[in-house]
Amino acid sequence: MHIDKQHCRITEVKIEDVSEIFQIETASYVYPWSMQSIVDQINNTNGYNRAISIDTTFFPSTTSGLVGYIFGYLILSDLYITNICIHPNFLKKKLASFLLENLLHDTRILNIKSIFLEVRKSNFPAKALYDKFNFVEDGERKNFYSDGETAMLLHLDV
Template sequence: MTRHRTDRVTTVEPTRTREAVRADLLAVFRIEKASFAQPWPYRAFERFLGIPGFLVADVDDGGETGAIAGYVVADSERQRGRPVGHVKDIAVDPSYRGRGIGATLLERSLDAMYRQQVGRVKLEVRESNEPALALYRQYGFVHRSTATSYYADGEDALVLVREFD
């Protein structure tokens, strides 16, 4: 797949997005640790196996199986009788960043939630994470509220929401 965006040139090797399986967990955990100062524990990912919103992007790097380049964990829950989606975690291996993989993962997770008739999707993002904020805005997310001292280091989280039409 090749993606073109106006903010920067992005080219992605042939990428397949699929549901995560147990064999992916070590790669997912390595990406998590490389991406976040306060990573989720390995066991947290085990809990999401089998959930349609736990997706990985594997990139054809010429090997027998694709390298895991990124992942997204998203699910939905009922609030006031209506399903609400939640993008809980998304990350791309540092060596694959800037190639549109995060956008592809986000897009696929939003598509999956839309098919589940989710009317709204929310997520939390560090106030200082400008690249992520730009991506989320590109996909129609807007700032709804601020969670003060949400992260262990005291940084606030912006709560972003996207309404489906």
């Protein structure tokens, strides 16, 4: 079941969101970001940090409604996405697409010309999402991740 956009809200991540983001991070990844890394990202003055929440009236299984986030940082007119994460209980509901649509809207406001990211070569759902948004593969970084997996380098000119 997809979640309609009108039941979602995308907001700037606040320091008060750290513990919920950390819970999502640890539920989602074998090698999650540390709580300190999340705090550092939120405090980064060049950071691009958005959270997606869902209306708990329609989805009472969540306590706060925060179910995902996108982290990145700006350098001049480039945005580097460092993390997109949706809680495992809310995957395949278009929430990551909503975050990317919001980012593309923000590119005009923030004067972003290009978006860059790395993605695990084995992460086929993420690759399909980026393909949907017309990201282009630029190459690979061998042994990029701590477990030795290769990262695919992607970019999108906006």
